[in-house]
Amino acid sequence: xxxxxxxxxxxxxxxxxxxxxxxxVEIAGxxxxxxxxxxxxxxxxxxxxxxxxGFDGLEVCRRIQGDRPVPVLMLTARDDETxxxxxxxxxxxxxxxxxxxxxxxxxxxxxLLRRVERAAxxxxxxxxxxxxxxxxxxxxxxxxxVEVHLTPTEFDLxxxxxGRPRAVLPRERLLADVWGWAEGAxxxxxxxxxxxxxxxxxxxxxxxxxxxxxxxxxxP
Ligand code: CA
Numbered sequence: 001x002x003x004x005x006x007x008x009x010x011x012x013x014x015x016x017x018x019x020x021x022x023x024x025v026e027i028a029g030x031x032x033x034x035x036x037x038x039x040x041x042x043x044x045x046x047x048x049x050x051x052x053x054g055f056d057g058l059e060v061c062r063r064i065q066g067d068r069p070v071p072v073l074m075l076t077a078r079d080d081e082t083x084x085x086x087x088x089x090x091x092x093x094x095x096x097x098x099x100x101x102x103x104x105x106x107x108x109x110x111x112l113l114r115r116v117e118r119a120a121x122x123x124x125x126x127x128x129x130x131x132x133x134x135x136x137x138x139x140x141x142x143x144x145x146v147e148v149h150l151t152p153t154e155f156d157l158x159x160x161x162x163g164r165p166r167a168v169l170p171r172e173r174l175l176a177d178v179w180g181w182a183e184g185a186x187x188x189x190x191x192x193x194x195x196x197x198x199x200x201x202x203x204x205x206x207x208x209x210x211x212x213x214x215x216x217x218x219x220p
Contacts, residue, residue: 001018001043001044002037002043002045002047003026003027003028004027004046004048004049004060005029005049005075006029006030006049006053008029010075010098011027015027018047018109021109026041026043030053030054031055031059033054034046035060039067042068044071044113045073045109046064046072047073047105048060048061048074049075050081057075061074061092062090066149069150069152071094071116072092072093072151073094073096073112074092075095075096075097075098075100076095076096076098077097077098078097079097089199091154091196093112094153094179112152115178115180116156127159131144132158134159139152141155141201143201150197153178154193154197158197160174160178161206162216165216166215166216168209169213170213171191174190174213175187175190194206194214204217
């Protein structure tokens with residue numbers, strides 16, 4: 001796992017906790033070295049602070065997600081910063097606002113990893129909805145034969161929607177099933193990821209059912 005954080009005490013605390021959980025951890029202290037380390041080492045998960053020297057966590061997130069989908073847990077300084085990032089749909093899979101407990105951090109990391117493993121293990125190998133083809137084993141998506149790069153969370157959300165085409169899935173249920181969040185708060189995270197899916201796969205794919213949730217439209 002790669003921990004990207006320029007505040008030494010936070011970086012060390014996070015690394016120590018994750019090592020105690022049995023993970024191999026490295027630390028990068030700025031944007032450029034984080035991207036370099038990601039490319040050479042290929043970690044399974046990235047814990048990423050927003051405010052960094054060089055370039056910020058948003059830019060790091062864009063660059064690494066462009067290379068290869070990886071779960072990203074973003075660390076933010078304030079709740080309003082989290083809200084802003086959720087709205088921007090930068091491609092992070094989860095957010096943790098400082099100050100956070102190391103227990104909370106470890107719990108979020110495990111949830112993220114379980115989601116990726118579960119998605120890789122279950123379900124039919126390929127789901128096809130209209131001209132969208134989803135290969136679950138390789139976690140790749142093609143639209144009209146052209147590969148579309150999705151983040152791990154975007155991929156999981158698409159698989160959930162595609163598993164029941166045309167069914168209206170409430171936002172709270174998607175939040176529970178895809179993100180593993182039991183409480184209803186955070187449904188805007190769902191909206192943000194739907195927005196990203198529409199941007200990447202076309203606006204016509206996912207229908208909004210106002211006040212309820214979303215449904216994947218199977219094109220005839
Ligand atoms: Ca920082």
